[in-house]
Amino acid sequence: MATTGNAGMDLFSVLTLLYFVTAVCAGTHSLWYFVTITTGPSPFPEIVMVGMVDDVPVEYYDSVDRMVIPRQHWHKDNEVYAKWKRVAITRTSDSLKNRFQHMMEHFNHSVTLHTYQRIAGCELDDDGTERFQAKDSYNGMDVLFYDVQSYTWSSLVPEMRKDYWLIESYKGLFYQLYQPLCVQNLKSYLHQERSILKRKVRPRIRVLQKQVGGAGWVEVTCLATGFYPRHIEVTMKRDNHPVPEQELIRGDILPNGDGTYQLRMSLSVSAEELREGHRYTCSVRHVSMDNKLDIAWDSQPKPDIALISAASVTALATVLLILTGIFVLKKRKSKVPGCSRSGKIEEEVERMHAAEGVVKDAEELLEMERQED
Template identity: 40%
Template sequence: MFHTGSHSLWAFATFIHGQTQFPEFSVVVMLDDLQVLYYDRNIKKWISRSQPSSTNVVEDFILEGANIVMEHVYNSMSSPAHRVNLLSNHTGGVHVHQRLGGCVLDNDKASPVTMWEAYDGTAATRYDMHNRTVNPLWPQLMWSTKEKEYWPMQYRHIYQPICIQTLKYYLEKEKNIVLRKERPRVRLIHKPCTETGEMKVSCLATGFYPRHINLTVLRDGHPVPDEELILGEVLPNGDGTYQTRRTLSIRSEELRERHHYTCSVTHLTLDNKLDINWEPEEGSDVAVISSLVVVLVLVLVSTILLFVIYKRRRREHPRVRLIHKPCTETGEMKVSCLATGFYPRHINLTMLRDGHPIPDEELILGEVLPNGDGTYQTRRTLKFNEMEVERESPPCQTDLAFAAQTGPDRPKLSVSAALGHGAAGKGRRP
């Protein structure tokens, strides 16, 4: 069967050095943008992702060829010599070695097999049966004289025939998917951007297959340079088709010049290019400016409201409590000072022992946390071990004080307690 258009078969192999939850070695085979085969070293067999076949004998033959290539690739990527070459500058950890190899059939004309190799995301080698390039980071990957004779023969007499046979087989098997044609639906969308006063004009093409498409935006019949456009990627839709877009931002001064804009699309499914036109109407820039004024007014009103709320919340003073309770498991006594219900957020909370500040190293410093009503809370905690609580040598009492202050112009709030042997702590608020 003669196949029109360009189609490709690519195998993506991954070898992981180091311990992970993923298979050490795996291969994914793609026909154009359709996955047809999967293999990993845990299951040790090919899993077909394509439609069931009535010609199992032919498929078994194809998979036998795939096994030959897969074993060659695995043995090469896992060989101690290759591992030493790649890992010579690395010790320990997880490292990923990848190979991408495949062939293209362009109107039934086969291209040479091409192979790329990468290590930890950096390109290492490239080979297309004519030329081979090596990243200077890995000079040890250069072929020896013997390898220069061996590998071209492998590619020419093993990899190339197997790749083309496999490509033709799956192209015939999946022709209802990869050879189908879906026309693009094209829309030209324009809407004002109130933040900048510009008009955004987007050309959207969606629902097309195959994936390749040419999408051009023209101004008065001349292509708009890519530098002026936001170029969207070709993205998949949920139904197996694709979409993409180009977006142009038009300044208000340019809108007044009344240029003529065109969204032009060419695709395999179209006999002729498809053009969608748009020209700014009179008053387009006025609409943008009016929208901008409305937004500015809303922002101003919101700012005033926020300022009023802020002023109101500044009058919310902290409520301070001193909490002390024994820990029966450890024999310790925990004394905490809790300040809550204050706004704004900043507060000074100090703990003193007999009138002297206690160093932060002895305290458990709580963060300033939000309450549900827009105010804040925080605390400081001091631990007494069992010996400090039970000691009887006089004086057997410790005076503790906490001071909280929300700002230099606010009064200082104090809470104090006296702890001693046989006595419970007692708090007071002056």
């Protein structure tokens, strides 16, 4: 039973994340409950609930097993918590089924595949600020919204105003029960899973390029990967000026297999722009870094510094070998009888001249390298 619940939890978590994607600012944690009621042919149970802290699934419930499957069993012995959890599930299920029926009647929909969803949860800032939010949708269309300022529900379907008193009856329930329970539960999860939920993993940044299409077009891609938490700011600049958003192809923040995330941003550069020699920069901000990180790419790269450096090292090595050889020969000659002093001097002078020529060539090569840099 638990295996089935965990599998459903993973699958449904993906669907709910695709449905409700929000950027949580650094220093803020959230607990969201995603509730979906389905009628008609569907691979899911009639009622499915998923609880997620930030982006980590922590609870799962469906109308088939009728039990809450937590990520861990921290609350198993807490009878008070279990009681309020059962009350919340029962009240929420009855309320949503009632509104689901009203919506189907209002839009004159037959019993085919339809969905009614509620997204409700709380956010907690590092400074202790609390927020509670909730929203209902019918077949993907927003129909009900919880106003956190006035603690009231507002119908987004004018024809459904007849449910005003029903909506108002839940005002005190959300303010006095659901919001405090949500914040308390969030704090508990943050404490128990602090090694996962409060970790900070620095992103790895790369600027990639590849030929696309014809006429010399190049696609420049900024890739940020391996970071956690998922909130990240990535911008692309051309000569230190932000590239207009309409020119960019911005991907979604996608999960990696190790619990971290990745984000891609691409820009198509024409052959004419390449000839102009612009400098493109990928700028990244993330909570794991004290300052922003800039990675640059030049459309007209400089000569290969690695090759120049290798040539310089080779030249210097040659000089050292020649000087070493001269020193060894000098020692040997001094030990051979019959060698004239003048002959040794002439040979040494010739070798020194040769060495000076090699050194001069090496110095010229190093000077060329400095000028090109």
